[in-house]
Amino acid sequence: QSVLTQPPSVSGAPGQRVAISCTGSSSNIGATYDVHWYQQLPGTAPKLVIYNNNNRPSGVPDRFSGSKSGTSASLAITGLQAEDEADYYCQSYDSSLSFVVFGGGTKLTVL
């Protein structure tokens, strides 16, 4: 299993808000390493949507936001749109393992 734990799936209706959690430990998120989030649309490469916990790259809508507290982080998407349907992965660094680690991914379904 993954070092960072994400729910396998979340869903929401268009216009609603959803949040995806990412739970780590004292050797990664809790050790103050930053969390980054990637969106993977079906059949495509991942795309960075949040970096350093709560920053959006240029071109990412402000409907996407991130937060981090203790050993967990969260990606929130407000005003859900059909185009947001994708897999989302959190990522950080683990000092015990000494490499970059990903969450197992969360499939977002827009109802």
Next chain:
Amino acid sequence: QVQLQESGPGLVKPAQTLSLTCTVSGGSISSGGYYWSWIRQHPGKGLEWIGYIYYSGSTYYKPSLKRRLTISIDTFKNQFSLKLTSVTAADTAVYYCGLGVDTSMITHFWGQGTLVTVSS
């Protein structure tokens, strides 16, 4: 904007060497602060970080792959490469090359990915 494109055989036999190349366009592979990485995704599974090479040539590999893995850089061709020896079916995955700007912790740009199947 930097673009990356993976290339290489889509089928590799068990025990042989998997070799992939990532061609970079829209930027120089020798640019300071660039971390060139490889990440893979097993079929239907999540992402797995493999390793990176810094523009200067220094490398860092996932410890469990270190014995079999080599990442190298070719500044003349503006490419970097991955070689994974003694492959098994467990190495079957989509392999992505990526770029982290000023950090190895984030992959800012991704290639489209290439599926490599290990099978006899």
